[in-house]
Amino acid sequence: MKRRLRSGMSAGLLAVAACIALHSPYSLAARDAQTILKETCQGCHTPEANNALSRISHQRKTPEGWLMSIARMQTMHGLQISDEDRRTLVKYLADTQGLAPSETDGVRYAMERRLNTVEQFDDQTSQMCGRCHSGARVALQRRPAQEWERLVNFHLGQWPSLEYQALSRDRDWFDLARKEMVPLLAKRYPLDNPAWKKWQSSAPKSEALAGDWSFSGHLPGKGELAGVMSVTADGSDTFKVSVKGQYADGTPFNGDGSAILYTGYEWRGNVSIDGVTMRQVFAAQGNAMQGRMFEAEHDERGLDFVAAKQGSQRLLAVQPGYVKAGSETEVTLIGSGLSGKPNFGKGVEVVEVVSQSPEQIKVKLKAAANAQPGLRVVTVGTLKGPSLSVYSKIDQVKVIPEFSVARIGDGGGSTPKVQGRFDAEAWGKGTDGKPYRIGVFPAQWKVEAFDDRAKEDEDVKFAGTMQADTGVFTPGDAGPNPARKMSTNNAGNLKVIAAVDDAGKSLTGEGHMIVTVQRWNNPPIP
Ligand code: HEC
Ligand code: HEC
Known part of the structure; x- marks a missing residue:
């Protein structure tokens, strides 16, 4: 089942302020982490053998995850801690009880704040855990069964109304969470993992x-x-x-x-x-x-x-990554340690090397009129990686992201607008009949009512403005709008339409955008 990312519901202001702190280096010579743990956490967290503290020592998570836990101690349990001490602790805990790179694979989008990501978790995890916050928030933690169980208890204790909400009242949420989710989570996201041990001993300086x-x-x-x-x-x-x-x-x-x-x-x-x-x-x-x-x-x-x-050898990208059969174009190869003449595969010839450095090679390319449509592996010496698309005609246009959320804002309020930002992706059809991605093309953009309801409510007129040549949509002002039916706000339900020109022929692609209210709560991990 696919579920969209939603923001969490916890007290978020503090987490946002703390998030800013997470990105700034902290001064040294501060109190060391062990002292802070003893003096500020030990009052509630019991000391255990091996210098451990109850709860705290039995979890691993990302820096953002640690920040959110400590911020919760402040907002919900009255913990007093200075910003500087909190930074020291987050750093220490993330370093000593973090996640190995492989443990964050596939869920980094949450830390990267790609909020239009459509998540892919199994139905049960999505419904039981991914309906209030992202599934990634769960997948970015490691705990033994006992700690997953305490987390479940904490959820119900903190938000007792959880059981009456949709996707809970139709089942025995607490029972399922304890009996099915806890063993599943402990198995999928265990505290002890060889990948973490290995990373701790092999991480480069x-x-x-x-x-x-x-x-x-x-x-x-x-x-x-x-x-x-x-x-x-x-x-x-x-x-x-x-x-x-x-x-x-x-x-x-x-x-x-x-x-x-x-x-x-x-x-x-x-x-x-x-x-x-x-x-x-x-x-x-x-x-x-x-x-x-x-x-x-x-x-x-x-x-x-x-x-x-620089000093390593890697080919990162080809910009732009496509050429039309029978035409000439200039492309730039980006990387490090680039040397030698680039090769773009069958039917594509380098007409001229315009400029060349170890980081960038600019070349003029010519694709033969009869060059086969499809992807070519690009090489420079022994380096390869990115591909070049050769196409003779665009088969279809996709709007990326296919589904997205923009948010009204400003209008005297404290929350800025959240824009919609789109790319028009052209796709071709290979000789095998299979679709392949050509690349991002310039397009003409517009929005239309998504359905009859949106048409009747004139969402196009009120919800915001699409910039025709960039695909950037800026939503309307927040707050009630007297010009709308029942003075409702400037929310809307829109189709996003991109028109790409291919040799005089216009091809269109369509996406879906909801323009909705502000996100009041914006924790570091959604
Ligand atoms: C005033 C009491 C209090 C203090 C002080 C306190 N905590 Fe907690 N902590 C709690 C309680 C209660 C829970 C269990 C409920 C919860 O998870 O919010 C908890 C749970 C936790 C958890 C487990 C959360 C989870 O998701 O399972 C972590 C981690 C944690 N605390 C870290 C800390 C750190 C680090 C400090 C010191 C900077 C600290 N706490 C100080 C009361 C406190
Ligand atoms: C009713 C909504 C809701 C449901 C359902 C829900 N959560 Fe949460 N969860 C929250 C909120 C709100 C927080 C934020 C607490 C905070 O940090 O302020 C949270 C926090 C968390 C955290 C971070 C805790 C920490 O301090 O490290 C994890 C991990 C988590 N949830 C996992 C789960 C799992 C696993 C499930 C399913 C068994 C689940 N959640 C179901 C609302 C929910």
């Missing part, structure tokens, strides 16, 4: 991340970008960061900031790009960094980011 990184990115509504991120060590597990890049259309992407490394690979940065603070949530391992970089105040405005350390 964080200083190894210092150096220059060649990066490639893509921002929906804007396009591709590339550049260099310079990282210098600035204390233990903290860094200074400087970014110099450029979008394909020439817009600069420059800025400075700082970053902190948790658990040996969880990179959290804060970089100001042209005065706008952007967060970095990356997995940094060896010579590779990957994740998402998004605006602190608008996490819907974010770019997919991948980087390779």
Whole structure:
């Protein structure tokens, strides 16, 4: 069963404030974590053998996860702790009781704040646990059965009305949670896992991340970008960061900031790009960094980011990743340690190498008129990875994301609008009849009423404005609107339509966007 990500319902303001703190390096010489645990946690958490504390020592989670637990101690149990001590504890707990990289595989979208992700969990987990918050919040924790059971007890104790809600009142939620979910969770997400032991003993030293990184990115509504991120060590597990890049259309992407490394690979940065603070949530391992970089105040405005350390050899991307049969185009290869002449496979010829450095190779390509449609593996010397699509005609257009949520905001309120941001993806049909992705194309955008109800309520008129040439949708103001039926707010139910031109022929794709009310509660892990 597919379920959409929803925000949690806990007291969130504090968590948001704390989230900002998570991305900023903390000063050293603070009280050490053991002292803080003793002095601020031990009052309620009982000491156990081996320097352990009840509950706290029997769980592993992400830095965001630890932050949320401690924030809950503050909002619900009256814990008093300074921001500095909390930062020290989050760092210590994430380092000593974190998750191995492989344990976060497939669920990093929650930390990366890709809030339009459609999750894929089994029906029971989605209904029992994934209806109030993301399933990823569950999958990003490791506990023994006893700790999963205590978590279930805590849920019912804290929110007794849980049992009367939809997807609970139709079943014996508490009984199912204890008898079926607890064993399942303990088996799927166990505290003891060889992957964690292995990571703890083999994690590289964080200083190894210092150096220059060649990066490639893509921002929906804007396009591709590339550049260099310079990282210098600035204390233990903290860094200074400087970014110099450029979008394909020439817009600069420059800025400075700082970053902190948790658990040996969880990179959290804060970089100001042209005065706008952007967060970095990356997995940094060896010579590779990957994740998402998004605006602190608008996490819907974010770019997919991948980087390779200079001095290593890696081919990251080909921008743009397609060429039309019978035509010429200029593409840029992004990577590190690039040398030699690139090869684009059968039917595609390099007409000219426009410029070449170890980080970027710009070439003019020509695809033969009879080049077979489909994907080609791109190589530079022994390096390969990204592919180039050759197409002769576009078969269909997809709106990405296919389903999304935008939110009204501002209008005198404290919550900013959440935009809709879309890409038009062109797909071709291979000689085998199978569809293949060509790439992101420029498109003309509009919205229409999703159904009769939306038409009758004039949602198109009130819910917001679609920018025709970028696919960026800005919702309407928050608050009641006297011009609407019963003075309702500017919510809406819309079709998102992209029209892509292919040699004079217009092809359209369609997505679905709900424009809804503000997210009042915005915890670090949704
Ligand atoms: C005033 C009492 C109090 C203090 C002080 C306190 N806690 Fe707790 N803690 C609780 C209670 C009660 C629970 C069980 C209910 C819950 O999970 O909210 C709990 C549960 C937890 C859990 C388990 C949560 C889960 O999801 O299973 C963690 C982790 C935790 N505390 C961490 C800490 C840390 C770290 C500190 C010190 C910075 C701390 N607590 C200080 C009362 C406290
Ligand atoms: C009624 C809504 C609801 C349901 C159903 C629900 N949760 Fe939660 N859960 C919450 C809320 C709210 C919080 C946030 C508590 C906080 O941190 O303020 C939470 C927090 C959590 C946390 C983080 C706790 C921590 O401190 O580390 C985990 C893990 C979790 N839930 C797992 C589950 C699992 C597993 C299930 C199914 C057995 C489940 N949840 C079902 C509402 C729900």
